[in-house]
Amino acid sequence: MDLVSERLNVDDYDEAVELFYRNRWTDGLPIVLPTRGRVEAMIAASRRDPQQSLGPVPPKGGAATIEKLAINAVMGGCLPEHFPVVIAAMQAMMEPAHNLNGVLQTTHMCVSLVIVNGPNARRLGFNSRDGVFGNGYRANAAVGRAVRLALWNLGGAFPWDTDKSTLSHPGEYAFCIAEEEEDNPWRPLHVERGCPEGSDAVTVFACEGPHSVFCYGTPAEMLHVLTDSMCSLGNNNVHVLGQTLITLNPLNAEEFAKRGWSKDDIRRYLWEHARRRIGDVRACGVVHEQFRQMERDAGRYPHRYDLDNPTTRLPVTPTPDDIHIVVAGGRSYFAAVLPGWGGFGGFAVTRRIEWSS
Amino acid sequence: MEFLSPVWPAATTARPPKKRPVTLAGARVALVDDNLDIPFTTHLETLLTERTGAKVRRLVKPSGTAPSPSSLIDDAAGSDVAVVGIGL
Numbered sequence: 001m002d003l004v005s006e007r008l009n010v011d012d013y014d015e016a017v018e019l020f021y022r023n024r025w026t027d028g029l030p031i032v033l034p035t036r037g038r039v040e041a042m043i044a045a046s047r048r049d050p051q052q053s054l055g056p057v058p059p060k061g062g063a064a065t066i067e068k069l070a071i072n073a074v075m076g077g078c079l080p081e082h083f084p085v086v087i088a089a090m091q092a093m094m095e096p097a098h099n100l101n102g103v104l105q106t107t108h109m110c111v112s113l114v115i116v117n118g119p120n121a122r123r124l125g126f127n128s129r130d131g132v133f134g135n136g137y138r139a140n141a142a143v144g145r146a147v148r149l150a151l152w153n154l155g156g157a158f159p160w161d162t163d164k165s166t167l168s169h170p171g172e173y174a175f176c177i178a179e180e181e182e183d184n185p186w187r188p189l190h191v192e193r194g195c196p197e198g199s200d201a202v203t204v205f206a207c208e209g210p211h212s213v214f215c216y217g218t219p220a221e222m223l224h225v226l227t228d229s230m231c232s233l234g235n236n237n238v239h240v241l242g243q244t245l246i247t248l249n250p251l252n253a254e255e256f257a258k259r260g261w262s263k264d265d266i267r268r269y270l271w272e273h274a275r276r277r278i279g280d281v282r283a284c285g286v287v288h289e290q291f292r293q294m295e296r297d298a299g300r301y302p303h304r305y306d307l308d309n310p311t312t313r314l315p316v317t318p319t320p321d322d323i324h325i326v327v328a329g330g331r332s333y334f335a336a337v338l339p340g341w342g343g344f345g346g347f348a349v350t351r352r353i354e355w356s357s
Numbered sequence: 358m359e360f361l362s363p364v365w366p367a368a369t370t371a372r373p374p375k376k377r378p379v380t381l382a383g384a385r386v387a388l389v390d391d392n393l394d395i396p397f398t399t400h401l402e403t404l405l406t407e408r409t410g411a412k413v414r415r416l417v418k419p420s421g422t423a424p425s426p427s428s429l430i431d432d433a434a435g436s437d438v439a440v441v442g443i444g445l
Contacts, residue, residue: 006362016360025363033360058424062365071363102422153363294395298420344422 001040003050003067027145027152027173031075042070045080046087047356054087055094058101059162062154064090069150076146076174081124082139084353085202086146089114089176092204092351093147099345103206104157107164108236110206110341111171113245114147115326116178117190118200118353126178130330132247133177133210144174169209177328183250184327185257192263193350200353205324206346207245208235210336215248219256222335223269229337230274230316230323236342237316238276239288240295243347244316245338246270249329263325271320275313291342300343324348378437381409387433388413389441393421398443411438 010016016033020026032038043050043066050067057064066087073086093100093112103112116126116139127137135141157163181188190201213229215222230237230244237244246266248256256266282289295301306312316339317323329336340346378384386405390398398415405411416433418425425433425441433439 003361006366007359008362009359012358016358023364033358034363035358035360039361067361068363068365071361075363099420099423101424102420106422149363154365290394290396294392297395298392344420 001043001050003036003039005067005071007036024158025153026075027148029173031149032077034071034074038074039067039070041080042073042078042083043067045083045356046070048087054090057094057151057155058157059105060154060156062156064094064150064154068154069146072150072153073142073146076144076149077138077142078146079138079142082143082146084355085116085124085143086150088202088351088353089143089147089204090150092202092349093151095349095351097345097347098204098206098349099347100155102344103341103346104151104155105162105164106341106344107166108341109165109167109169109208110346111169111175112147112204112206112346113171113338114144114176115189115203115205116143116176116200117181117188117195117203119181119198120200120353120355121178121181126176128178128180128328129183129250132328133336140176140178141174144171144176147176148172148174171209177326180250180327180329183254183331185253186263186327189324189326190350193348195350195352200355201350202353203348203350205243205245205338205340205348207338207340210247210338213335213337214333215252215335216333217255219259219261222252222255223266223273226335226337227270227274230270230339231276232339233276233280233284235316235339237339238281238314239284240291240342240344241301241316241318241322242340242342242344243322243324244340245324245326247326247328247336247338249332249335250327251331252335253327264320266325267320267323270323271315271317274316278307278312278314279310281314295343381405381411381438384411384437386411386413387436387439388415389425389429389433389439389443390415390417391421391443392418394443401440401443405440
């Protein structure tokens with residue numbers, strides 16, 4: 001296999017890891033050493049040309065070739081069968097709608113979440129149940145970290161340089177979940193977004209970390225709590241719309257479905273009710289007001305919301321379809337809200353996973 | 358023990374920087390408006406014009422959170438000075 005990356009030699013693993021730290025080729029954690037054999041196995045699993053490029057990774061523009069992605073996937077702990085998921089996630093993030101350049105450098109604390117769907121997610125060991133946003137599962141951790149390392153080494157947005165995230169969140173190390181599709185009464189996310197039933201896909205969405213929502217009871221009770229959690233004045237959606245993500249656990253979903261609620265019904269209800277009065281929003285200050293006006297001037301904030309009318313109640317997204325709903329987690333009392341970056345980007349993009357066979 | 362580098366080699370050639378003008382008086386200044394803080398950018402435009410005598414031309418980016426289109430960069434590059442990266 002013809003590979004073009006610089007070859008480096010060290011005496012042992014300890015020396016290699018220290019070299020990675022010195023050169024800032026890692027995110028702060030040790031890595032799996034990208035030996036030629038491991039990298040070739042990764043590339044072979046994709047059956048792609050090693051020099052095929054998915055494009056330049058912002059902000060510094062390093063080419064996301066299959067070879068470089070494979071090196072970073074090895075470093076993150078991926079198995080070769082995980083690699084097609086990494087490729088699909090990178091392709092999705094590099095779509096213009098996601099505005100990766102902005103996501104990687106904004107002062108906001110959003111990070112691109114990778115959501116894996118399809119029958120192969122279970123086979124590959126992705127966790128979609130208890131502790132889904134947490135640790136303990138190689139597939140979630142390795143694919144999540146591989147993507148972050150590829151962005152780190154090819155895009156080069158570092159926190160001491162052009163990554164201006166004020167606080168960021170731990171998803172910078174790895175931020176990858178799978179949707180629970182077996183214990184789920186509804187169509188999975190990727191099918192809702194146009195992929196065929198039974199296909200595999202990833203969806204990326206730039207968002208804050210998961211905010212816990214104590215969500216249990218009847219649909220009316222759950223919706224009451226969810227609406228309040230979605231329109232907290234601190235999140236960007238309240239001020240500049242954009243998209244948001246709701247994670248319902250399988251028990252929540254079952255309770256909704258038993259009483260005839262579809263995901264679209266929930267979206268419409270949340271969109272109508274998760275709103276803030278213009279007075280509450282204005283009280284946040286002139287900077288918020290200025291951003292809202294700029295979004296309006298740029299045509300990204302619908303004019304149907306009369307910002308001068310004191311009775312106006314502002315939604316958190318332009319349309320109900322901008323509220324994404326995923327089923328994941330344990331059968332318990334908690335859901336999560338993950339607000340987005342706002343109208344600036346980070347929007348959800350879905351890409352099919354292309355397996356080699 | 359051999360392994361492969363995860364990064365691309367740093368570019369070894371950089372274009373030489375444009376010569377800085379001695380004064381801004383009469384200089385053609387491209388003020389690239391990031392569309393993120395319009396009142397601040399307007400204030401800067403006023404200061405540049407009134408205090409230095411620069412001939413300011415304001416180029417507005419479609420989005421403050423995405424790179425400028427290449428046509429805007431080429432346009433700005435034709436000026437004596439470009440002011441970029443204005444934002445919160």
